[in-house]
Amino acid sequence: MLQWEIHGKVLVQNFAVITLYKFIFNYARFLRFNALIQVVLLFQKIEGVEVCLFGMYVQEFGSECQFPNQRRVYLSYLDSVKYFRPEIKTVTGEALRTFVYHEILIGYLEYCKLRGFTSCYIWACPPLKGEDYILYCHPEIQKTPKSDKLREWYLAMLRKASKESIVVDLTNLYDHFFIQSGECKAKVTAARLPYFDGDYWPGALGETIFPMKEDFIMVHLQHACTHCCLLMTSGVRWVCKQCKNFQLCDKCYDAEQKLEERERHPINAREMHTLTSVEIVGVPTDTKDKDEILESEFFDTRQAFLSLCQGNHYQYDTLRRAKHSSIMVLYHLHNPTAPAFVITCNICHRDIETGQGWRCEICPDFDVCNDCYKRDGGVNHPHRLTNHPSIADRNAQNKEARQKRVLQLRKMLDLLVHSSQCRSQHCQYPNCRKVKGLFRHGITCRTRASGGCVLCKKMWYLLHLHARACKESDCHVPRCRNFRLLVTRA
Numbered sequence: 244m245l246q247w248e249i250h251g252k253v254l255v256q257n258f259a260v261i262t263l264y265k266f267i268f269n270y271a272r273f274l275r276f277n278a279l280i281q282v283v284l285l286f287q288k289i290e291g292v293e294v295c296l297f298g299m300y301v302q303e304f305g306s307e308c309q310f311p312n313q314r315r316v317y318l319s320y321l322d323s324v325k326y327f328r329p330e331i332k333t334v335t336g337e338a339l340r341t342f343v344y345h346e347i348l349i350g351y352l353e354y355c356k357l358r359g360f361t362s363c364y365i366w367a368c369p370p371l372k373g374e375d376y377i378l379y380c381h382p383e384i385q386k387t388p389k390s391d392k393l394r395e396w397y398l399a400m401l402r403k404a405s406k407e408s409i410v411v412d413l414t415n416l417y418d419h420f421f422i423q424s425g426e427c428k429a430k431v432t433a434a435r436l437p438y439f440d441g442d443y444w445p446g447a448l449g450e451t452i453f454p455m456k457e458d459f460i461m462v463h464l465q466h467a468c469t470h471c472c473l474l475m476t477s478g479v480r481w482v483c484k485q486c487k488n489f490q491l492c493d494k495c496y497d498a499e500q501k502l503e504e505r506e507r508h509p510i511n512a513r514e515m516h517t518l519t520s521v522e523i524v525g526v527p528t529d530t531k532d533k534d535e536i537l538e539s540e541f542f543d544t545r546q547a548f549l550s551l552c553q554g555n556h557y558q559y560d561t562l563r564r565a566k567h568s569s570i571m572v573l574y575h576l577h578n579p580t581a582p583a584f585v586i587t588c589n590i591c592h593r594d595i596e597t598g599q600g601w602r603c604e605i606c607p608d609f610d611v612c613n614d615c616y617k618r619d620g621g622v623n624h625p626h627r628l629t630n631h632p633s634i635a636d637r638n639a640q641n642k643e644a645r646q647k648r649v650l651q652l653r654k655m656l657d658l659l660v661h662s663s664q665c666r667s668q669h670c671q672y673p674n675c676r677k678v679k680g681l682f683r684h685g686i687t688c689r690t691r692a693s694g695g696c697v698l699c700k701k702m703w704y705l706l707h708l709h710a711r712a713c714k715e716s717d718c719h720v721p722r723c724r725n726f727r728l729l730v731t732r733a
Contacts, residue, residue, distance in 0.1 A: 277305075278302040278303060279302070279532065282300050282548070287328065292570065294562070298323070298377040299320070299322075300377065300545045301318050302440065303316050303355070304316070305529075306359060314530060317363070317437075317439040318348075319440075323378070325340075345403060352409050353404075353407075356409055358531075361463070361465040362462060363462040366460075368458060376549075379552035380558035380560045380564075397460060413461075413462060414461050415456050415458075417456035419461050426510060427469060428471065468490065468492040475492050477526060477528075478523055481518040481519065485517075537579070539576065601613070603624060659706075659709055660709070662678035662682070665679070684702075710722075
C-alpha cells in the first residue's frame with residue numbers, strides 16, 4: 244500500500260523510500276502574464292544513492308494574473324527514466340511506476356484545486372526520437388510513446404482524479420473555445436484563449452489544431468457556466484437537476500430570468516426545468532503558494548536545467564551515470580552559486596577546483612590551475628591573470644549585491660513618496676525633479692507602458708511596488724489607491 248503526501252515531500256512505501264521535492268524557482272513573465280514556474284522532482288534510493296527518476300515543469304498563473312490566464316495551470320513538460328524499483332505491476336495491471344507517477348500528478352492537481360486554480364492544460368506531445376525534455380540522455384531500452392499512447396496515459400490518470408472528485412470535467416481546448424455546442428452562448432474569440440509559453444497552439448488556432456484536438460487536454464478543477472463557459476470560483480451556481488452538466492453562474496442566471504419562457508432552459512421545450520442554487524465554497528481568493536521561492540538559475544526553466552546536464556554530461560542512459568548525475572543535480576540545488584560547468588586548466592587539462600585557479604580578463608576561455616601558475620616562474624600569457632574567487636567570496640559578493648539592490652529600491656520608493664508631496668520648484672532632495680518629470684511624462688505620454696514606453700514601464704513598476712507596501716489611507720502617490728484595490732481584488 245503506497246502512502247504519500249505531496250506537501251510533505253516524502254513518499255513512504257513498504258519496500259522503498261522515495262523522496263519527492265517540489266521547488267518554486269522563479270517568477271517569469273510571458274507577454275503580459277506573470278507565471279510562477281515550479282518543478283517537481285522524484286528521487287528513489289537505489290543501491291544507497293538517491294536517483295532522480297521523474298521531473299515535471301509547470302506554469303502557474305495565479306489570481307493576480309489578468310484574464311484569460313487567470314487561475315490557469317499549464318503542465319509544460321514531464322519526463323522520466325526507467326529505473327524505478329521494483330518493476331512489478333499493481334492489482335489493476337498497470338506498472339507500479341505508472342501508479343506512482345499518476346499519484347504525483349493527481350496530488351498536484353488536488354493541490355492546485357485547494358489553492359483556487361480553475362483549470363489545467365496538458366498538451367500530450369511525445370518527444371521526437373533522441374530528443375530530451377528535462378532529463379538528459381535516456382536509456383536506449385526506454386521506448387518513446389506514440390501520441391495516442393501518451394494521451395491515453397494522461398486520460399487514465401485524469402479518470403482516477405475524476406473518481407476522487409478532484410477533476411470536475413474533462414474536455415479539449417478546441418471543443419471548449421471554438422465550438423458552441425448545446426446552449427453555450429460564449430463568443431468564439433481569441434481574447435478568451437489563455438497563452439502559455441512554449442506551447443504549440445497560440446500560433447495555430449481554429450482548424451489548424453482540429454486534426455489533433457484530442458491532444459490538447461483541458462482539465463476543469465472548478466465548475467464551468469454552460470452559457471458563458473467561465474469557470475466559477477465564488478457566489479452561487481444554478482444547477483438543473485434534470486439535465487446533466489447544465490449549470491449557470493449568477494450573471495447568466497439573472498440574464499436567463501429576463502428571457503421569455505420559451506427562450507429559457509431547455510430552449511423550445513414544453514416543460515420548464517427548475518434551477519437550484521448551490522453555494523460555491525472552498526475556493527480561496529488568493530492562489531499564492533506558501534512554500535519558499537528558491538533562487539537558482541540552473542532550475543529556473545526546463546531549458547536551463549537541460550543545458551546544465553548537457554554541458555556537464557549529467558546523463559541518465561545507464562544507472563551508474565544516473566546515480567552520479569542525480570548527486571550533481573542535488574549539489575547544484577543546494578549550492579546555487581557554484582559554477583555551472585567544470586573549468587579545466589589550459590596547460591595540464593585537469594579540472595580546477597573552485598578558488599584554486601587563475602583566469603585571463605581578456606581571453607574568454609583561458610584558465611590555469613595554481614600548480615601551473617606557480618611552476619617555472621608563471622605562465623607565458625600576454626594578458627593579466629586574476630585569481631578565481633572562492634565559494635565563500637562568491638556567496639559574499641552575491642549577498643552584498645542583493646543588499647545593495649534592496650537599499651537602492653528603498654531609496655527609490657522613499658523618493659517616490661517625497662516627490663508626490665513636494666511642491667518646491669527648487670527642491671534640494673536628490674533626483675526629486677527627475678521623478679516629478681516622470682510624473683508629468685506619464686500624464687502626456689501616448690505610448691504608455693502597454694505600448695512599450697520604457698519610462699512608463701519603470702514608473703509603473705515602482706508605483707506597483709509602493710502600493711503593495713503602502714498603508715496610508717490618504718496617500719499622495721499617483722494611482723496608489725487604484726493599485727491597492729487591484730491587489731485586494733486579486
